[in-house]
Amino acid sequence: MARKKPRARQRSRRVFTPEFKAQIVGLVQRGERTVPEVVRDFELTDSVVRKWITQAERDAGVRSDGLTSEEKAELAALRKENTRLREDVEILKRATAFFAKETR
Incomplete structure (x- = not known):
């Protein structure tokens, strides 16, 4: 009989305000912190922070890829x-x- 692997504890989905996202993006864009530092300090994922930065660049007209x-x-x-x-x-x-x- 095959044993089931124990499931990893799922993280509940967190919701962030636009102000919080802008604050995080600002920290990285101004060079006050790196993405890994922000990820560690605010318990975020690397992919979500990079996604916020990319979206902020699109909104500012810096990027035109989306x-x-x-x-x-x-x-x-x-x-x-x-x-x-x-x-x-x-x-x-x-x-x-x-x-x-x-x-x-």
Whole structure:
């Protein structure tokens, strides 16, 4: 009988404010701390800090390899609206079919 490996304790997902992210990014960009120092001192992951730095550079216009935060928010809102409109169209199709049967 095969033994199951014990699961590593999963970290709960933490949520960070935009102000906190900006503070961390500022520390690195101003040269006050390196990424590894920030990771250690604030108990963050290397990948999340680097992601925040990359996004801050996009937002500042330094990088052009992705969407800015504003563009991401707009895209999310448009996708949500698109989903709602598709649902509305489906409801209208069903209503049209229902009333077409009733008038015969």
